[in-house]
Amino acid sequence: MAITTRLRPVPLAATALTGVTALYMTLVAVGNIVDFGTNREFVRHVLAMDTTFRDEDLMGRAIESRAVQDAAYVAIIGWEVATALVLLWATALWAVGVRRGAAERARWAGTVGLVMVLLLFGGGFMAIGGEWFAMWQSADWNGLDAALRVVVLAGLALLVTHLPTRPQELPGEARPPR
Template sequence: MGITSVHRFSKALTSGFVGVFCLIVGYNNVVDFNTNYQFIVHVLSMDSMEPWFSGTQLFDRAISDHGLIIAAYWFIILSEILAGLVISLGVFFMFKGAKENKVTFIKGQGVFLLGATLAIFIWYFCFAVIGSEWFQMWASTENAQMKAYTFSAFILMVMIYVIIPSPKEWHDV
């Protein structure tokens, strides 16, 4: 196995870590539905703000309708699972094409990037933007802002790693 194949296997394996992460998070949210449901309730209803928070003019954003909260939570869970499945499909193609078939590997990269973009949508846009800023999660006792940034940063780093081509000199080894 040449160095280019090792590089491709490394990209496929690292991508697989992201897919497993998404699937485990989605699975955990189904199996232990109530734990993170309570988190979502507090963030969306804005009922757990720190005592020092004085942004009362923002409380009209709060969502207290439990039907809407459950729908939002199921949207998040299904998005996590879908991201994990799409990423896993991409990883399958990446592993399949890692040794010999560059076209299959590149197809896998594209599918991975699609799933990883959905994961960025979940953890960056839904949690870091909508949760942290629109619903002021940063000022709540239920603050997962740093986790959202951590997850997003790792996913983005893997996306960058996956699209970086192998050095040309490796193709001759």
């Protein structure tokens, strides 16, 4: 079978987007492990709310314990590593498995990894960091724009992953009877 008959648009796009997201998450996780201190300071400032407007009605949310701040940061890194591994696995399934009729496994693994990204960047950074800890108020420690970019990438990848495909696009997949 010629390579052009094996490369179909939707699985190819899902492979590429899942792979790009996997690469991004891998670089983020490795960066946070190798350069532990830089983003630890970011997490500490966000949780301490020390660069916000310091509204007395909100400051009760601040977490000033260094131990709790560092535990939160280590948990974030653990989530990033797990997410990167799931997305790398999903990319491999898309790249290799689709030719063997394993599109559903690739779609499932990709969905899990991409939802993990959405939970971290949308739920963790945008909702909890941005709103609960008022990160949006900080001129110095505001990661909302970066988080939004990652949410858009992961959301787009998730949508493409779930686009319908014609049965002939997935070699080895069951074809509906005519």
